[in-house]
């Protein structure tokens with residue numbers, strides 16, 4: 001063991017450092033089952049220990065890569081044989097569920113679903129929710145400013161963060177752990193760490209904003225005849241259901257058909273429509289909400305906005321509907337698949353998707369483009385399935401997605417971030433001045449590029 005690792009283990013205690021065999025037992029990420037590579041995995045249990053590790057590594061020029069649940073989609077947790085991985089997995093406490101201020105205090109390694117379940121026991125809701133809820137951590141959620149299915153009502157992770165504590169690469173602890181919704185005393189420093197993908201500091205704790213747990217929850221899935229109707233239905237539901245609309249997700253017919261193939265999820269609707277949407281309302285009126293939801297659905301039928309619909313009769317049925325949207329294993333298990341996450345004006349989406357498909361068909365014959373999206377947030381995800389044996393298929397697929405996006409001035413990342421994967425495309429969505437300022441921040445806070453070296457920017 002190197003002197004550095006020995007010093008870390010002496011300070012953090014036995015079991016805090018995982019060496020080579022243990023490192024290789026872990027998969028690279030949710031998306032890549034190859035064995036992880038790193039000098040060691042270091043697992044601090046307190047903020048003071050994170051500070052100790054970073055200060056020492058910074059002093060010695062040792063690169064550190066921060067790991068949460070490794071569900072990120074842009075290779076932000078990629079580590080090499082000379083890197084130390086700093087895993088927040090032992091810092092997973094959920095404490096101080098405060099019904100008065102409607103906040104919860106969490107350590108960065110807490111799993112999102114565990115936080116949701118803990119606050120629900122006190123009648124409170126943490127509205128952040130995404131398909132990776134069972135594995136992703138609050139630290140990763142904040143570092144990526146995660147979005148998910150409830151953004152349309154509650155905003156992204158940033159909007160739910162009241163207080164935050166982070167450790168700078170030199171070991172300095174910056175704590176803004178207060179519960180105030182309003183605090184304009186100088187710079188709002190916690191924003192330096194939200195959505196910056198661990199490039200400026202390691203998030204160790206946070207105070208998150210909660211809402212009352214909804215009393216009613218209504219969900220529907222519908223088949224829709226064209227994209228204009230997908231948007232018209234969204235606007236109609238927003239008008240009729242008001243602030244209660246908490247999710248509005250779109251799936252193209254090809255995606256729906258693939259995930260409901262025999263052996264995967266049962267199809268609750270005919271598999272022949274070009275579009276499917278799933279929407280959900282969180283309400284507080286136990287007497288009227290269910291009827292109102294049903295009424296609005298019937299009106300949508302009458303207006304020709306939907307062709308067919310299904311309402312779950314139990315929580316289990318609701319889970320099955322959401323699984324069609326969230327569980328895309330049926331697509332991932334086939335051949336090579338690349339995932340994309342872009343954002344553009346909702347009115348331009350249909351034309352843009354057509355362009356992506358036509359470029360993919362021309363440059364990657366035999367490929368299949370599946371499209372889903374947090375459409376209420378103007379956020380699309382593509383899964384591009386490519387045939388085996390195509391040279392450089394990743395960059396050909398990237399061009400099919402990002403080149404047509406240019407004319408719409410869209411973003412190459414709506415919610416997943418840049419990581420290593422999208423670095424070459426960053427300048428398509430950010431001006432030279434913006435990129436320059438990002439570099440200035442990185443070089444000022446982390447002049448030796450100790451943490452997450454090469455993530456987002458060099």
Ligand SMILES: Cc1cc2nc3c(=O)[nH]c(=O)nc-3n(C[C@H](O)[C@H](O)[C@H](O)COP(=O)(O)OP(=O)(O)OC[C@H]3O[C@@H](n4cnc5c(N)ncnc54)[C@H](O)[C@@H]3O)c2cc1C
Nearest residue numbers: 068069070071072076131132137139140141147148198203
């Ligand atoms: C099935 C599935 C569905 C998903 N759905 C969504 C979705 O709807 N919306 C969405 O936004 N994302 C989604 N994701 C992507 C992913 O879950 C999110 O990006 C999530 O926020 C990452 O959390 P994590 O703990 O896994 O972070 P990791 O993957 O471990 O890390 C992500 C980045 O954050 C950094 N980081 C991690 N922890 C810290 C910390 N404590 N301090 C500083 N930096 C840190 C890492 O270095 C890395 O750069 C999905 C992923 C999967 C697998």
